[in-house]
Amino acid sequence: MILAINSGSSSVKYQLIDMAGPTRVKAGKIERIGEPGSDVPDHEAALALAGEAADIESPRLTAVGHRVVHGGPLFTEPTLIDDDVFKQLCDIASLAPLHNPANLAGIEVARRLRPDLPQVAVFDTAFHATMPPSARTYAIDAGLAERYGVRRYGFHGISVAYVSRVARRLLRKPEAKGIVLHLGNGASATAVHGDRCVDTSMGMTPLEGLVMGTRSGDVDPAVIFHLIRAGMSPDEVESMLEHRSGLLGLCGDNDMRAVVERVQAEDPAATLAYEVYCHRLRKYIGAYYAVLGRVDMVVFTGGVGENSALVRRTVLAGLGSLGIRLDPLRNAAADGARIVSTDDSAVAVLVVPTDEELEIARETSTVVDRTFSE
Ligand SMILES: Nc1ncnc2c1ncn2[C@@H]1O[C@H](COP(=O)(O)OP(=O)(O)O)[C@@H](O)[C@H]1O
Numbered sequence: 001m002i003l004a005i006n007s008g009s010s011s012v013k014y015q016l017i018d019m020a021g022p023t024r025v026k027a028g029k030i031e032r033i034g035e036p037g038s039d040v041p042d043h044e045a046a047l048a049l050a051g052e053a054a055d056i057e058s059p060r061l062t063a064v065g066h067r068v069v070h071g072g073p074l075f076t077e078p079t080l081i082d083d084d085v086f087k088q089l090c091d092i093a094s095l096a097p098l099h100n101p102a103n104l105a106g107i108e109v110a111r112r113l114r115p116d117l118p119q120v121a122v123f124d125t126a127f128h129a130t131m132p133p134s135a136r137t138y139a140i141d142a143g144l145a146e147r148y149g150v151r152r153y154g155f156h157g158i159s160v161a162y163v164s165r166v167a168r169r170l171l172r173k174p175e176a177k178g179i180v181l182h183l184g185n186g187a188s189a190t191a192v193h194g195d196r197c198v199d200t201s202m203g204m205t206p207l208e209g210l211v212m213g214t215r216s217g218d219v220d221p222a223v224i225f226h227l228i229r230a231g232m233s234p235d236e237v238e239s240m241l242e243h244r245s246g247l248l249g250l251c252g253d254n255d256m257r258a259v260v261e262r263v264q265a266e267d268p269a270a271t272l273a274y275e276v277y278c279h280r281l282r283k284y285i286g287a288y289y290a291v292l293g294r295v296d297m298v299v300f301t302g303g304v305g306e307n308s309a310l311v312r313r314t315v316l317a318g319l320g321s322l323g324i325r326l327d328p329l330r331n332a333a334a335d336g337a338r339i340v341s342t343d344d345s346a347v348a349v350l351v352v353p354t355d356e357e358l359e360i361a362r363e364t365s366t367v368v369d370r371t372f373s374e
Pocket residue numbers: 008011183184185186213254255256257260302303304307308
């Protein structure tokens with residue numbers, strides 16, 4: 001049995017998975033870590049709770065798999081964690097300040113509780129390692145970019161690998177070209193060809209690209225210098241772009257459910273936030289259509305992508321000329337991985353609930369089998 005831990009910026013999700021099925025034996029989520037009024041003060045406490053709930057002491061456990069958001073330039077494959085790897089992970093943590101420290105906290109606690117078990121890091125960046133140079137390179141001074149490791153990496157790769165595999169299987173098209181929209185707290189669009197990344201909207205960090213719950217996504221970099229010259233410190237600008245932007249910055253709510261309720265009540269700030277969110281998504285769909293040359297599927301996943309029929313409808317409205325036709329009844333139904341486009345839609349539109357923990361467990365099991373059969 002494998003314990004998969006997805007230790008995020010404000011929540012810890014875990015699953016205990018029997019790989020023989022694979023069967024989910026236990027699953028849970030500890031939320032609102034460190035938020036005012038929450039009785040989970042920090043990740044240490046959250047991990048202890050998750051460990052207890054998931055039977056981390058169980059003798060049947062064979063390995064622990066961890067989501068690590070940023071793998072930096074070194075880690076492009078799931079990796080067995082030893083002291084050296086742990087140290088290298090600490091060195092790159094500053095590349096994803098919202099995420100990697102939480103991932104490391106999870107690894108630390110699990111290694112302390114179960115030093116006898118193999119622990120594997122599974123990276124969100126790994127899937128995107130196939131991104132071609134034309135898509136992963138920023139057009140800035142090449143020498144400086146090289147010296148400071150400034151390049152695009154892409155994130156949500158664990159989720160994208162999982163949902164694109166499920167979607168390609170449903171369509172029976174292993175080499176399908178598609179656009180995967182992972183819309184959760186963080187949000188990203190990825191152009192895929194088969195099991196490879198062609199382009200993705202997040203960059204050196206998970207701040208670039210789409211409008212998110214609290215993150216701005218794309219802005220003109222000159223905005224940052226303008227605000228610094230106006231008296232803000234670099235840390236203040238960063239914190240504003242990471243924590244007080246996106247839907248929250250535009251209308252005061254970062255939860256799409258709350259935003260949609262306010263849109264329905266004709267609240268102007270929420271309506272603008274919703275329109276900016278959907279407009280950005282449509283722009284990326286158009287861009288990736290052009291990058292791929294042909295699109296077989298558009299796949300929605302993540303809390304918003306899976307649950308909001310309204311967001312899917314708004315984003316895809318009027319894209320009939322691109323061959324994208326949503327079926328209103330299929331779109332409104334709510335039941336697992338499914339096709340929600342019409343039978344005559346040239347592009348299949350799918351909703352696929354993501355399962356990052358299952359993907360982490362699968363990768364963990366592969367690494368453990370390979371390591372211990374040698
Ligand atoms: N029915 C729904 N309609 C719109 N948004 C939803 C719905 N259910 C969940 N969400 C959104 O999903 C987001 C969380 O997505 P999730 O993928 O679980 O996030 P995380 O990034 O924490 O893994 C919440 O912010 C919420 O706005």
